[in-house]
Amino acid sequence: MKKILLLLADGFEVFEASVFIDVMGWNLEEGDGSTKLFTCALRKEIKSSFNQRFVVDYTADEIDINDFDALAIPGGFEAYGFYKDAYNEQFLDLIRRFRADDKMIASICVGALPLGKSGVLNGKNGTTYDSPIRREALAGFGVHVKNQPIVEDDKLITSWNPSTAINVALLLLENLTTKENAAKVRQLMGF
Incomplete structure (x- = not known):
């Protein structure tokens, strides 16, 4: 069983978190059955962008990265406190530990910025929300910012x-898993 940790900061964007939950859940039920997702944050209860409350499975201090195969980080809104958590040293250290163990890390939108701040994207190709201020911030962390929708570089x-x-x-x-399995889940989900 492959275990994915969904790392959430206060102010995370629900849609961006939900795709990881759904894809891994669909794979568990209808794909090859090999993935299970767990949520994590700095506190047991957090709020998303637009102030919905969520209770997570784990707090960051409870995580043993040896129990997980990948890390997923959705973006969020500054107005709802996203960067306060996303730039917190405990949040960044968790990212660094996943990288040190050579595990997959996936982010969406400004979820790339804590990757950049943690140092794991330094010297790597990456992208983030397509606004000048966010791209400049990512470049400031030593990232080679690419003008494309998705960038994959060295398991990031x-x-x-x-x-x-x-x-x-x-x-x-x-x-x-495999390209074939992901294609099957994509088709089953109607994408």
């Missing part, structure tokens, strides 16, 4: 906005 996946979300989740599934 970044993307530029919510429209890429389902494709990022399916690309993560492909990397964890």
Whole structure:
């Protein structure tokens, strides 16, 4: 069983989180049955963008990365506190530990920015939300910012906005299973 940790910051975007939950869940039930997703945050209860409340499976201090095969990080809204959590040292350290163990890390939209701040994208190709301020921030972390919707470099996946979300989740599934299995799940989900 491949276990995916969905790392959520306060102010995370629900849609971007939900694609990882759905794709891995569809794979568990209708694909090859090999993936299970768990949620994690700095606190047990957090709020999404637009202030919906969520209770996560784990807090960051409870995580043993040896129990997981991949990390997924959705983006979020600054107005709802996203960067306060996403740039928190405990949040960044969890990213670094996944990278140190050479595990897949997938992000959507500004979820790439904590990857950049953690240092795991330094010298790598990446992308983020397609606005000048966010692209400049990512470049400031030593990332070679590409003007394309999804960038994959050395087990690190970044993307530029919510429209890429389902494709990022399916690309993560492909990397964890097979191209054929991801295509099957994509077809079953109607994408």
